[in-house]
Amino acid sequence: MQAASNIHSLERQLAHGTIGFAPLFMRQTIETAQSGTTIFFEGDAACHVFRIVRGNVRICRFLSDGRRLIIGFLGAGDLVGLSFRNRYMFAGEAIDEVSFSRMNKRTLEEELQLVPELRLQLLSQLRDEISAAQDHMLLLSHKNAEQRVCTFLLHRLERNEGRDGRTISLPMVRTDIADHLGMTIETVSRTLTKLVAKGILLPAEKHQFKVVNRSALARAADEDPDDDSEDADSGARYAGTRYQ
Amino acid sequence: MQAASNIHSLERQLAHGTIGFAPLFMRQTIETAQSGTTIFFEGDAACHVFRIVRGNVRICRFLSDGRRLIIGFLGAGDLVGLSFRNRYMFAGEAIDEVSFSRMNKRTLEEELQLVPELRLQLLSQLRDEISAAQDHMLLLSHKNAEQRVCTFLLHRLERNEGRDGRTISLPMVRTDIADHLGMTIETVSRTLTKLVAKGILLPAEKHQFKVVNRSALARAADEDPDDDSEDADSGARYAGTRYQ
């Protein structure tokens, strides 16, 4: 019941077609992980599939020299582990206090044999993961710092959609964002500062921003900013077309 | 029978677990596509799944401004289209003369309902795609030009493994490599020149290189080249540990 208490999480599950798995996890006990702890390790035997009930999780891969790539961030209602063969290909770490339940992979596979509907959900989930990975490859290969940050902010905005439609929640630290977008924390920070100066964002509470100009944010996320004059004092430029 | 005639293709299929699909495609007619032509378009209704019999195919996604990302390259024995929902998320273009067969997606789905073994093969294929996409994100986010090119060359080498173990075939043009690795053609060219100067590669026939020093190539692919002195005259440095 706990999972269904969050209407936005429910919407996301319906959209992603993972609602079919939810009843299976309802029978499992709920565990908690403290901020900064690891829920599963890269390279471990992949015995379980996880479902996040509350909190935020980062999905990490490491290079041999210690550098890190964050594949993505998970929130309430998200599943992780369906794409593993024998070993976890990445680690899952709690960003804040996380509640989750786990399910034995063998049990899940038996269910998959019995329920055709579940198989379709699984396919849908995997295809979403592939699609998301390809979108992210596009970001990493061709987008500049501002486009990366704006794309990321839009994704976070859509994820939180339903509150007031213009609040972005960033529970992760700058290092996480940097390792997700293939940048340094300094460049992330500078880019956010620039977006505030441009009048697109407004700093709100800790780990939150307000979106002042959503269309400008969307434009900055996808288009080439060649025509930008790059002046800090041009912050009022977008004020006339304020969103909403 | 044509597909089984290539022993390397067969090995790859066994490793990737896609051999189960091959018999289904044997019943289909074989089509050909000339170099440069498009086999399926991004955005089109995804009615078919394709299987490459001969030749090379590039998988492309485009940004709004015309820039291009090449997700990957396919060769004999490879399948494409299993990860689509309703529309092709990317285009498939023939690099050289390509033979392929196609299969109606509806037919495939009926087979999937009947044959549990096929379902496992499908899952395996999708997990491989996710894994490859994540590896590529790592490349795009954290590797420099030399590491990118070396990683790509190693992949090509493994793909052609069995010939003589040290010949790399690059049927695609520089623009394709650049759009795959998130670089410009100039940087790709310069990096290849540098690898030749370092004594790691040797230019061979058109669209081919010989690997002189495979361990150096592997090291350059994954490690941070901070300790490199970057001198062209240091080309003999690796000669003492020549591979094979």
Place this chain on the structure above:
DNA sequence: CGGGCCCTTGAAGGCCCTCAACGGAGGTGG
């Protein structure tokens, strides 16, 4: 209050991109 973590801001430098020119290979037509 001190220390650690997080974030921001500044200055300098490097890596890669952009722009440009050139040479070779392959195809076509005079």
Place this chain on the structure above:
DNA sequence: CCACCTCCGTTGAGGGCCTTCAAGGGCCCG
């Protein structure tokens, strides 16, 4: 057969974007 064109690959010069290095401030907690 060769001139001509196009495509492809290479090489050079210059500049821009982002990284690296460094310093400082805010916040939290022991």
